[in-house]
Amino acid sequence: MRRIIFHIDVNSAFLSWSAVKGVMEGKPDIRLVPSVVSGDPNDRRSIITAASIPAKKLGIKTAQPVSMALRTCPGLVIVQGDWAWYRQCSEGFIGICRSYSPVLQQFSIDECFLDMTFRCPQGNPVEVATRLKDEVKTRLGFTVNVGIGSNKLLAKMASDFEKPDKVHTLWEDEVPEKMWPLPVRDLLWVGKKTERRLTDYGIHTIGQLAQLNPGSLARLVGNKFAAQLHENANGRDSSPVETEVQEAKSCSAERTFSRDLDDPREIDRALFNVACIVAHRIRADKFKASTVSMFVKYRDFTISQKQCQMAQPTDVTALILAEARRLLSEAWDGATPIRQVGLGVSKLTHESFEQMSLFEDPKMEYYREWDRRYDEEYAREHKSKYR
DNA sequence: TCTGGGGTCCTAGGACCC
DNA sequence: TCTGGGGTCCTAGGACCC
Numbered sequence: 001m002r003r004i005i006f007h008i009d010v011n012s013a014f015l016s017w018s019a020v021k022g023v024m025e026g027k028p029d030i031r032l033v034p035s036v037v038s039g040d041p042n043d044r045r046s047i048i049t050a051a052s053i054p055a056k057k058l059g060i061k062t063a064q065p066v067s068m069a070l071r072t073c074p075g076l077v078i079v080q081g082d083w084a085w086y087r088q089c090s091e092g093f094i095g096i097c098r099s100y101s102p103v104l105q106q107f108s109i110d111e112c113f114l115d116m117t118f119r120c121p122q123g124n125p126v127e128v129a130t131r132l133k134d135e136v137k138t139r140l141g142f143t144v145n146v147g148i149g150s151n152k153l154l155a156k157m158a159s160d161f162e163k164p165d166k167v168h169t170l171w172e173d174e175v176p177e178k179m180w181p182l183p184v185r186d187l188l189w190v191g192k193k194t195e196r197r198l199t200d201y202g203i204h205t206i207g208q209l210a211q212l213n214p215g216s217l218a219r220l221v222g223n224k225f226a227a228q229l230h231e232n233a234n235g236r237d238s239s240p241v242e243t244e245v246q247e248a249k250s251c252s253a254e255r256t257f258s259r260d261l262d263d264p265r266e267i268d269r270a271l272f273n274v275a276c277i278v279a280h281r282i283r284a285d286k287f288k289a290s291t292v293s294m295f296v297k298y299r300d301f302t303i304s305q306k307q308c309q310m311a312q313p314t315d316v317t318a319l320i321l322a323e324a325r326r327l328l329s330e331a332w333d334g335a336t337p338i339r340q341v342g343l344g345v346s347k348l349t350h351e352s353f354e355q356m357s358l359f360e361d362p363k364m365e366y367y368r369e370w371d372r373r374y375d376e377e378y379a380r381e382h383k384s385k386y387r
Numbered sequence: 388t389c390t391g392g393g394g395t396c397c398t399a400g401g402a403c404c405c
Numbered sequence: 406t407c408t409g410g411g412g413t414c415c416t417a418g419g420a421c422c423c
Contacts, residue, residue: 013423039391047391062423068388108423191421224397225420249395256391291415301390307416340391 004125005241006114007147007155008097008132011164013110014050016142017089018079023141034058035077038066043258049081053164092140100132105241113152115241129167137165153237154179156188175235180207187232194221194229209233247348248285252293253277254342260299262337267296271324274343279317280378282345283371288313289345292320294327297340304331313349317374318367320345 010016014037019030034055039046046066055076060069070076090109098104103115120128129146136144147159148169157179158170170178185195187206197220203209209217210233218226231237253274261267271294282289293307306327314320324343332338361367 045389045391047389049391063390065388065390068390071388111423189421193420222398246395250393252393254392293416303418305417309415342392344393 001117003150004116004120005149005152005155006100006116006125006129006132007107007149007152007159008093008112008114009145009147009159010093010110011143011145012050012052013089013142014081014086015052015079017086018082019052020089020141021082021085022079030077030079033077034060034073034075035079036060036066036069037079037081040080041066041078045256045258089140089142093136093142093144096136096139097132100128103241103243105243106245113155113241116148126167126169133165133167151235151237152239152241153188153232154235157186160186170235172235176207179235180205180210182206184209187229189225189229189232194225197221206233248287249348250344250346251278251281251287251289251348252342252344253281254295254340256297256340257338260337260339262335264334267328267332267338267341268325270341271328271343272321274341275317275321275324276374278343278345279315279320279371280375282348283315283375286350287348288315288351289320290347290349291345292323292327293344293346294324294331295342296328296332296338297342299337299339301339306331309347313347313351315371316364316367317371318363 012031015035016031018037019035023029031052032054033052035052036048036055037050038048044065044067048060048062048064048066048069051060051062051069055069055073058073060072060076066078086109093110094104094106094112097112097114101114101116101119105113107113116125116128125148129148133144133146136142143165145159145161145163145165146167147155147157147161148167149155149158150172154170154172154175158168161168161170161178182205183195184190184198184203184206185192187209190198198204198209201216201220203212209229212230214226214230217230220226221229255270255274257266257270261270290310290313291307292310293305295303295305297303308323308327310319310323320343328341
């Protein structure tokens with residue numbers, strides 16, 4: 001039996017959502033002019049998170065530095081992201097999608113897959129998808145693209161065809177006509193590096209990739225990846241729409257400095273800040289972590305990273321920070337200027353019992369109390385800010 | 388022009404055990 | 406004295422996604 005999968009993708013999500021908010025407040029619609037969403041526009045290191053269609057037509061791209069975009073387009077309208085509002089928009093969007101099928105997999109804040117196999121009775125899937133797209137537009141004020149296919153890969157590829165506010169199909173029998181002429185880079189999981197490797201080998205289109213013998217492909221990109229690419233280029237994908245929300249496997253935070261730093265005190269302060277954030281987040285989700293990792297990024301974007309295992313899982317800021325500091329001293333020579341510092345934890349568990357060590361640090365009670373106050377303070381700030 | 392922040396998965400080599 | 410193969414864990418690094 002043929003499956004019917006939808007992939008629904010919000011068009012320029014953050015930009016559309018900021019536009020909706022502006023319009024509600026009586027401001028001009030930024031979707032109609034060259035505009036972008038970015039971090040702090042005064043920070044030269046900010047990059048563009050989302051761009052309007054008029055901005056894209058001028059050559060402005062996501063992930064481009066704001067300073068560069070401003071040179072291309074001096075009149076560019078820049079708005080700062082509003083995460084609390086984006087979460088609300090996302091919830092509204094996912095809610096409407098879920099009313100079309102309970103078999104829903106949220107893929108990111110602005111994308112989801114729906115298994116519609118038993119949800120398009122006599123109807124044409126295109127009609128159902130059009131209804132969904134129009135309902136989002138009418139009720140929430142922003143547009144989406146819906147891609148329809150017999151598996152997730154094809155649905156996702158289809159939603160990326162012409163935008164905005166469109167429904168496209170990509171059934172298996174349409175693959176040679178609609179997908180094979182596209183450049184390899186358009187295939188899911190083919191990024192910059194893989195594109196380079198493939199084009200160097202003379203493979204430029206998805207169709208060429210589909211016809212390449214798997215052995216040659218394996219020599220280029222490795223066995224496992226080659227098998228997947230070969231399947232995908234031929235339009236095959238058997239992965240199910242996963243309705244279970246996956247638990248996080250890691251949690252991390254990083255800070256990029258507005259100028260490269262070599263002062264150990266300033267770097268330590270940044271490490272302290274990210275440790276507070278990471279530890280707070282895992283406590284909020286009732287996790288404890290067994291692995292702590294730390295990295296520094298230098299001026300030339302090379303990264304030096306270190307990780308280690310904790311004697312036992314923890315969510316205590318001071319313990320995580322202590323490991324991170326030790327790792328930093330191993331990874332960094334103390335002099336080379338640093339662009340960015342990051343800290344992550346992984347091997348997360350929900351272990352609730354504490355294995356009491358005879359040699360437990362006598363300061364432990366103090367550490368825990370400090371964390372409790374941090375969490376309280378955080379909760380207070382968020383309440384006053386978002387209510 | 389000069390590149391954010393947060394994730395997932397894979398690979399390869401070394402250590403260690405049986 | 407020199408030799409095997411498999412399994413697991415750890416670390417560092419790389420590639421991709423939004």
